[in-house]
Amino acid sequence: MSIKRIDVGPRMSQAVVHGxxxxxAGQVAIDAPxxxxxxxxxxxxDRIDGLxxxxxxxxxxxxSATIWLADMGDFAEMNTIWDAWVSQGNTPARACVESKLAAPQFTVExxxxxAI
Known part of the structure; x- marks a missing residue:
């Protein structure tokens, strides 16, 4: 079975298709500060839609979806955007946790x- 990698970088690919x-990969906002x-x-x-x-x-x-928040206090604010975006009736299995992210300007990942 072939593997297709999208937006390949030295550390990771932004997406990998297998079968x-x-x-x-975990996506963070462009121009987050x-x-x-x-x-x-x-x-x-928007980035996820493109990938x-x-x-x-x-x-x-x-x-499935995994959401990391730097502060669980942002849960309701993030969910407002998520709920407007996600396809009703096609919602994924999802986890959301509070976690220290890679850089302080990121609040969501x-x-x-x-499936293809």
Whole structure:
């Protein structure tokens, strides 16, 4: 079975397709400094849409999602954006945890797995 890598970097690929499944790396917002959790979430979900499209998938085929928040106090704000974006009736298995993220400007990180 072949493996397709999307946006390959020296440390990681942004997405990897194996068989009929696409795995996305944890996505963070572009230009995150000064952006609210809602703005970061919107930016991340736009990036996820783009990566899923490159892999031949979309948000209606999400299997699982993991969301990391730097502060669980942002849970409701992030969920407002998530709930407007996620395909109702096609919601993935999901976990959301508080975690120290890679850099202080990041308040949200999201990783997903989807079917093709």
């Amino acid at each position: 009929n499944t696409v795995y996305l 000064g952006k609210s959790a809602a703005e970061q979430t919107k930016n991340i979900l 899923l499209a490159q892999a031949g998938s979309d948000k209606t085929k999400l299997l 999201i990783g997903v797995v989807a």
